[in-house]
Amino acid sequence: MTIKQYLHDKKKIVEDAMSRYMLSGDDLLDNHIEAMRYSLFAGGKRVRPILCIAVAEALGCTADSTLPVAMSLECIHTYSLIHDDLPAMDNDDLRRGKPTNHIKFGEAGAILAGDGLLTFGFDLLSNPNLCADLTAETRVKLIQVLARSAGSLGMVGGQAIDIESEGQNIPFATLRQLHSCKTGALIKGSVQMGAILGGATPEQYEAFSQYGTHIGLAFQIVDDLLNVTATTEQLGKKAGSDAKLEKATYPAFFGVEGTREKAKQAVNDALSCLEQFDTKCNPLRDLAQYIYARNK
Amino acid sequence: MTIKQYLHDKKKIVEDAMSRYMLSGDDLLDNHIEAMRYSLFAGGKRVRPILCIAVAEALGCTADSTLPVAMSLECIHTYSLIHDDLPAMDNDDLRRGKPTNHIKFGEAGAILAGDGLLTFGFDLLSNPNLCADLTAETRVKLIQVLARSAGSLGMVGGQAIDIESEGQNIPFATLRQLHSCKTGALIKGSVQMGAILGGATPEQYEAFSQYGTHIGLAFQIVDDLLNVTATTEQLGKKAGSDAKLEKATYPAFFGVEGTREKAKQAVNDALSCLEQFDTKCNPLRDLAQYIYARNK
Numbered sequence: 175m176t177i178k179q180y181l182h183d184k185k186k187i188v189e190d191a192m193s194r195y196m197l198s199g200d201d202l203l204d205n206h207i208e209a210m211r212y213s214l215f216a217g218g219k220r221v222r223p224i225l226c227i228a229v230a231e232a233l234g235c236t237a238d239s240t241l242p243v244a245m246s247l248e249c250i251h252t253y254s255l256i257h258d259d260l261p262a263m264d265n266d267d268l269r270r271g272k273p274t275n276h277i278k279f280g281e282a283g284a285i286l287a288g289d290g291l292l293t294f295g296f297d298l299l300s301n302p303n304l305c306a307d308l309t310a311e312t313r314v315k316l317i318q319v320l321a322r323s324a325g326s327l328g329m330v331g332g333q334a335i336d337i338e339s340e341g342q343n344i345p346f347a348t349l350r351q352l353h354s355c356k357t358g359a360l361i362k363g364s365v366q367m368g369a370i371l372g373g374a375t376p377e378q379y380e381a382f383s384q385y386g387t388h389i390g391l392a393f394q395i396v397d398d399l400l401n402v403t404a405t406t407e408q409l410g411k412k413a414g415s416d417a418k419l420e421k422a423t424y425p426a427f428f429g430v431e432g433t434r435e436k437a438k439q440a441v442n443d444a445l446s447c448l449e450q451f452d453t454k455c456n457p458l459r460d461l462a463q464y465i466y467a468r469n470k
Numbered sequence: 471m472t473i474k475q476y477l478h479d480k481k482k483i484v485e486d487a488m489s490r491y492m493l494s495g496d497d498l499l500d501n502h503i504e505a506m507r508y509s510l511f512a513g514g515k516r517v518r519p520i521l522c523i524a525v526a527e528a529l530g531c532t533a534d535s536t537l538p539v540a541m542s543l544e545c546i547h548t549y550s551l552i553h554d555d556l557p558a559m560d561n562d563d564l565r566r567g568k569p570t571n572h573i574k575f576g577e578a579g580a581i582l583a584g585d586g587l588l589t590f591g592f593d594l595l596s597n598p599n600l601c602a603d604l605t606a607e608t609r610v611k612l613i614q615v616l617a618r619s620a621g622s623l624g625m626v627g628g629q630a631i632d633i634e635s636e637g638q639n640i641p642f643a644t645l646r647q648l649h650s651c652k653t654g655a656l657i658k659g660s661v662q663m664g665a666i667l668g669g670a671t672p673e674q675y676e677a678f679s680q681y682g683t684h685i686g687l688a689f690q691i692v693d694d695l696l697n698v699t700a701t702t703e704q705l706g707k708k709a710g711s712d713a714k715l716e717k718a719t720y721p722a723f724f725g726v727e728g729t730r731e732k733a734k735q736a737v738n739d740a741l742s743c744l745e746q747f748d749t750k751c752n753p754l755r756d757l758a759q760y761i762y763a764r765n766k
Binding site: 197200202203205206207210253257260262263280281282283285286288289290292293294296297299300301302309310311313314315317318320321322324325326327330331333334335337338348351352 | 621629648
């Protein structure tokens with residue numbers, strides 16, 4: 175199976191599960207729940223849930239309980255996009271080719287949709303009616319990884335550094351930490367949550383964590399690159415917005431070609447972390463290559 | 471001990487614990503962490519953590535592990551205040567007698583401080599280095615109650631209904647649901663988390679939940695009342711802001727005296743839920759009375 179077919183199939187499985195598990199209904203909450211669903215079901219590659227599932231499967235775990243866990247990652251990712259797009263943050267009015275959440279539901283509605291999705295991520299992981307085969311110990315580990323990856327020492331912290339760095343002449347070390355928190359932490363967290371689901375040994379957990387760090391970096395470097403080289407139509411969001419907000423990026427430090435090299439290196443580093451694993455890890459190998467291939 | 475002394479002592483214990491467990495440091499995250507600490511340590515009555523501890527103690531649990539659990543409630547409550555005060559929401563510039571978070575740290579900073587505190591609430595409950603005496607089963611139950619109370623079917627949903635109801639002529643049933651979600655859910659959740667910590671039987675859990683529902687209602691009714699009758703100086707936030715935002719409130723439906731009656735009734739309902747319990751519940755009885763006494 176090609177990686178494109180693999181991603182297509184997994185995306186469908188993830189989105190079907192999201193339809194099943196997402197909140198719906200309740201008269202007075204109709205608008206609020208619609209606002210959450212609008213962004214959650216606006217498309218997207220579902221990279222984080224797929225990574226989580228792919229790692230669990232690489233370790234031999236094919237249980238349905240991976241799906242609510244994978245979905246919790248997409249809830250967190252989606253909330254972060256909604257809040258990042260707000261006028262007070264990146265002020266974007268286009269996301270995945272559609273009006274951003276606050277354009278559609280107003281700023282207050284978008285803030286609350288984000289808050290609701292963030293909280294719902296933890297609801298999914300602690301819901302006694304879901305993932306009945308998971309032990310409480312496993313759930314707590316998953317929740318800890320999600321909270322750490324998403325919180326102030328992870329994604330939220332990265333966004334805080336990002337906002338403060340706008341228009342600043344930041345050193346590369348700051349950009350590195352920014353990327354590692356803002357995008358890297360949740361991608362690494364996705365891989366770690368898959369490893370927990372798959373019952374990884376401490377050594378396996380460490381190897382996957384390293385893999386997660388490297389593909390997280392590759393992912394953000396390629397994002398930086400696309401913001402420079404792709405069109406708005408290709409991206410589904412405004413191209414060139416980083417330069418407009420005077421954001422530090424890899425291309426600003428290394429140029430387009432140098433940045434491609436850095437992305438390639440990160441992918442190679444990711445691949446080397448998987449050397450000890452068998453062919454069940456092939457989707458993870460292909461995924462790493464695929465992240466790099468996006469830049470063309 | 472008077473209830474004032476009790477609240478004073480417990481507040482000190484809660485705040486000491488918060489100082490110990492709250493994030494600090496990290497060069498690049500200094501501002502972000504300071505923004506979270508600014509609102510978390512801005513004072514406040516610490517009603518939710520104290521309720522949680524008081525219920526646990528009424529059931530005979532005096533373990534230190536109640537403290538991080540109690541703190542998680544204050545993190546969630548504080549984040550909700552930060553986001554509620556934003557220009558896109560209630561647009562308040564004063565809270566507890568100090569500039570609101572976005573006045574001090576900017577809108578983006580305030581949104582992220584809220585996101586960080588919300589996520590940190592779940593971090594506290596899943597952190598393996600805290601509450602070592604809690605079983606994983608207990609942690610998952612606590613996390614589920616917190617996520618449900620704080621999320622779209624609880625506090626966030628209540629705020630969504632509140633925002634949509636501004637300037638609308640809403641029926642009383644809507645106001646009732648608004649209050650029960652926006653303020654009631656997390657207060658009830660605080661009581662339930664205390665009951666979980668104390669190892670409540672299902673019957674005890676139900677009785678405490680009912681108690682939580684009634685004091686949550688009493689609390690919000692008195693808040694409505696104070697917004698009409700108290701001065702800005704007394705409140706530490708802008709008095710009369712509900713009327714200005716054309717918010718539906720109990721006084722708008724029942725007048726000041728009728729609203730006092732409703733508050734009194736809610737307190738009596740709360741007290742009757744505790745009839746089966748012994749004197750260890752006296753602080754909870756006094757707390758219910760104290761909520762009512764605030765209105766004078």
